[in-house]
Amino acid sequence: MIPCNDSKRLFNRYKDEFEQAALDVLRSGWYVLGNNVQEFEKEFAESIGSKFCVGVDNGTNAIKLGIQALGIGPGDEVIVQANTYIATVLGITANGAAPIFVEPNEFFNMDENEIESKITEKTKAIIVTHLYGQATKMDKIISLCGKYNLYLLEDCAQAHYAEFKGKKVGTFGDFGFFSFYPTKNIGAFGDAGAIVTNNEELYKKVMMLRNYGSSVRYHFELENGSNSRLDEIQAALLRVKIKHAKEITNEKITIANKYLKGIKNDLIKLPRVDKDCGSVWHLFVLEVDDREGFMNHMLSCGVKTDIHYPIPPHLSKCYEKLNYHAGDFLKTEYLANHVVDLPIFNGMTDEEIELVIKAVNSYGK
Numbered sequence: 001m002i003p004c005n006d007s008k009r010l011f012n013r014y015k016d017e018f019e020q021a022a023l024d025v026l027r028s029g030w031y032v033l034g035n036n037v038q039e040f041e042k043e044f045a046e047s048i049g050s051k052f053c054v055g056v057d058n059g060t061n062a063i064k065l066g067i068q069a070l071g072i073g074p075g076d077e078v079i080v081q082a083n084t085y086i087a088t089v090l091g092i093t094a095n096g097a098a099p100i101f102v103e104p105n106e107f108f109n110m111d112e113n114e115i116e117s118k119i120t121e122k123t124k125a126i127i128v129t130h131l132y133g134q135a136t137k138m139d140k141i142i143s144l145c146g147k148y149n150l151y152l153l154e155d156c157a158q159a160h161y162a163e164f165k166g167k168k169v170g171t172f173g174d175f176g177f178f179s180f181y182p183t184k185n186i187g188a189f190g191d192a193g194a195i196v197t198n199n200e201e202l203y204k205k206v207m208m209l210r211n212y213g214s215s216v217r218y219h220f221e222l223e224n225g226s227n228s229r230l231d232e233i234q235a236a237l238l239r240v241k242i243k244h245a246k247e248i249t250n251e252k253i254t255i256a257n258k259y260l261k262g263i264k265n266d267l268i269k270l271p272r273v274d275k276d277c278g279s280v281w282h283l284f285v286l287e288v289d290d291r292e293g294f295m296n297h298m299l300s301c302g303v304k305t306d307i308h309y310p311i312p313p314h315l316s317k318c319y320e321k322l323n324y325h326a327g328d329f330l331k332t333e334y335l336a337n338h339v340v341d342l343p344i345f346n347g348m349t350d351e352e353i354e355l356v357i358k359a360v361n362s363y364g365k
């Protein structure tokens, strides 16, 4: 059976480097906020093209702390795409602000033409999610943020090193948020995340917020600080991944290109990439009318498939009190019922890729 993901394969490729990095930390006796976190922050910021980076404990808290640092809270609204992962929305509501949903375009990203009508006096920020690895078309979103004086935030949890017009995502606005959950394109060996920014003042603020609201030991300055630190072992392991980021990223792009070239089936809608928007193919997402039938067919061919995501945030139980209903966001709800993703992971063999293509092409035949 071909799995949807297999983190062990990439581990095995750079096994010696990972084991050495972890062992060095274990033997150093220094496990929290040490040299590895500092070096990771420098190296990741540089690799993204951002001035500053703060390592944090996961992607959800990266979003939460970033929004907190901007002073966004109760009574404020944040515009977010309706078909994003729940964590983007949790980062907004954890601060007491209200999510205002916008439908996606045909590339699964925020539809730039749907935003302006959602802006009100209460709107404080727009957060785009570069979903499935594809960069969002940023021009119009940037100009709307300028016109209405809104913060621009990017959820880059699925799009490490993706580029819009040659510039990496995470560098367009006030904050870029990253997750290094093990199955993300750049994954840690546990939970980890990061916030990047070009703004020194905001950088200093999130540095404090992740560490009890303090920058000088036992001087607690910021309200509602938390412990959201990245740990030394994850930072050391991530430094190995950053070193090999180009190969890791290109390998997934190569698999996606093989799928795009090899899959030919009228019952399947292939993912498209917008002009100027690069994709690093975190996920390879198809649309199909009879999703259950397709997934069963794939299983019978020895291929696992997965769904990201079957229930959109506005219909999730946790947001019942926001009072949204089925039918409020038709495009998003259509996608929730019809998207399905194929296996795409580092270390996939050519035979496996071929088998997946054959299985998709034989669906309905």
Ligand SMILES: *Cc1c(COP(=O)(O)O)cnc(C)c1O
Pocket: 058, 059, 060, 061, 084, 085, 087, 088, 129, 155, 157, 158, 178, 179, 180, 181, 191, 192, 193
């Ligand atoms: C994974 C993910 C997150 C959350 O990251 P964690 O590290 O799992 O907390 C946020 N947004 C998106 C789009 C994600 O895919």
